[in-house]
Amino acid sequence: MRNRKTNASLQFHMFLRAIIFLGFSLLIIKFVVNDTIQLYIAPKMLPFVYFAGGCFLIIGIFLLFKSLSPKLKEDMECNCGVDHQMKGSFITKTCIYLLFILPVVLGLGLPEKAVDSTVASNRGVQYGGGLYNTPGIAQTDSEYGGVEGANSVSDEEGTTEADADSEIMAIYGDQLKEYSAMDHIEITDENYLDVSYLINFFLDDFTGKTVSIKGFVYREPDFAEDQIIVARYAMNCCVADASVFGTIAFGEQVGSLQDDTWIEVTGTIEELVYHDQRMASVRAEQVDKIEEPKNPYLTPLY
C-alpha cells in the first residue's frame, strides 16, 4: 500500500517536472519562432540557447513518458542511495514549483520589450564608443556628480593621451585612414562602436564631415531643449550586462522628439564640451523617424 502511494507521488512529481521542462522549451521555441530571441541574448550565445531548448524538449518528453509508468519507483532505483524525492512540506514544494513556472508564464505572457531610456538613466550613458572609460586615458570624475576636480585631471590628460596614442594607433590605424578619407560617414550597427570611438579620439580629423547615425532618443536631466542623445545599447551576453552608448545631437528639429523614439540623424560633426569632456556631437540637418530594429542591441565584434 505504502509502496503504491510513494509511486503515485513520484509519478506526480515527474509529471509536473516534465510539464515544466516542456514549458521551458516552449518558451525558447516561441522566442526563436517570433525572432525575438535577440531581445534577450547576444547572437554569439544563440547556439547555447538552442542546445538548452533541445535538452529541455528531450528531457521533458522522456520524463512525461516515464511519469506514466506504474513501475517508476523500481525503475528509478539506482545505486546512488539518494532519495530522489523533493523534501519539505506541501507549501514548500508548491512554492518551489511555482518558482519554476514563473519564468515560463512571465516569458510567454508579458509583452516583450527591449530595455529603453528609463533603464539608460540608471546605467549612465557612455560617450564616444567607450572612449572615456578606458583607464589608460585620464578621466574626469565630475561627469555625473558635477564634483570639482576636473582642473587637476585636465593637466595630466596631455601626457597620458600621448602614452595611449601609440597603442591606439596600433589598433585603429587602418580604420582611421579608411574613415578619415571619407566625406560622409554612415554609422551602421556593425561599425558603430569603432567609428564613434575613432570620431571622438581623433576629433580634429573628423570635425566638419557629415555623418548619419541611428538610435533611440534619450535626454540627460541637464540638457537644453534642442539637445538629445542618439543612444544605443551594446550587449555582450545578456541584457544584464548591456551598457548604453550615445552621441549628442542638437538642432531645432530634435526638440520635439519623444524619448525612446527611434530615429536616424544626418548632420555635421562638431566639437562639444560636455561636463568637461571634449567630444563629438552632431548638428542635426535631417531627422527621420525609423522602425525599431529587429535587433535593437549592438554587438561588440571581437
Place this chain on the structure above:
Amino acid sequence: MVTIMRDIIGILAFLVFVMLFLYNTEVLEYFGIIVPDQWLHVNTIFISILLEAFPFVLLGVFTSAFIQMFVSEETLRKVLPKHAYFGLISAALLGAVLPVCECAIIPVVRRLIKKGMPLHFGVVLMMSAPILNPIVAASTYYAFQQDLSVLYFRMGLGFILSIVIGFIIYRLFGSTNQLRWTKDGLTGAAGIRKSVRTSKVKQTFYHASDEFFDMGKYLIFGASLASIVNVFLDRTMLAALTSTEAGATGIMMGLAFIMSLCSEADAFVASSFSNQFSTTSLLAFLVFGPLLDLKNTLLYFAYFKTKFVLILMVTITVVTFGSVMLVHYLLM
C-alpha cells in the same frame, strides 16, 4: 481521488503554458492587466539572465550526472593528487583549463566531492574555474585593451586567491564532510541495490533532471533579485557615496555580489564604470564577482552546510579585499 487531483493540476499547468504560447499578450489584454514599463524591463532582464544561465546549468548537471554514472570512486582516487598542499596548485591549474563558469562548476564539484575528492580541492576548483578561464581572459582583454594590467592582475589574483582560500579552508575544515547530503547515504546504499539493472543513460537523465530542479530554484530566485537590482539601482549615484579607495572597493564588491553577472561578461560592465571608479575598485569587482555573488551563494547554501558556507563567504570577502588593497598600495 488525490491522484486525479494531481493529474488535473499538471494538465492545467500545461494548458496555461499552451494558452500563453499561442495567445501571448492577448491573455493579459483579455484580463485588462497593464504592467508598468519598468517591470517589463525587469522581466526582460530576468528572462535574459535565465536564458544565458540555463545552457551552462544543463552542461553542469549533465556532466555531474555523467560523473555519477560512469566514474567510479576508485578511478577518481587514483587520478587525484595525494599531497594536500601541492594538490592545491594542480587543482587551480585544472580550474584554469576548464572553460566553464560558476553555474556549471558547482554541481560538478559537488559530485566530485561526493565521489571522494577532498573538500579543499573542490573549493579551489570552484574558485579558480570561473576566473581562470580562456573566455573570461579574452573578454577582459577586449574590455580593458587600454590597460592590460587589469587583465594580468585579475588572472594573477584569481590563481593566487583560489589557492589561498583552498589553503584556509583546509586548515579550518580538513577533510571533514561539509556537503548537505552525507557521503554514507551515497555509498552505503550501493551494496543493497546492486541487483537492479537499469540503463545508465536513463539514470543519467533522472540524475540530471533531479539536479536541475535542485539547483534551479536558487538560480531562478537569484536571477529575479538580480534583475530587480539591475533596473532600479541608479549606478550613476554610486560613486558619490564614498571618497576613499577602500570605500570604493567595498562598493564595487557589493555591486558585483548583487548583480550576479556571468564572469564571461562582467569585464564590459566593469569598464563602463571606469569613469567613476578607480582601477583598483574595478579589479575588486572583477575578482570578487566570480568567486561570490548572490546567485552562487544560494547554490552554495543548497549544497554545503550553513556554517561552512558562512565561513567560506567571510574568507572570500576578507581575502579579496585584503589582496586588492595590497595590490593597490604596493603595485599601482
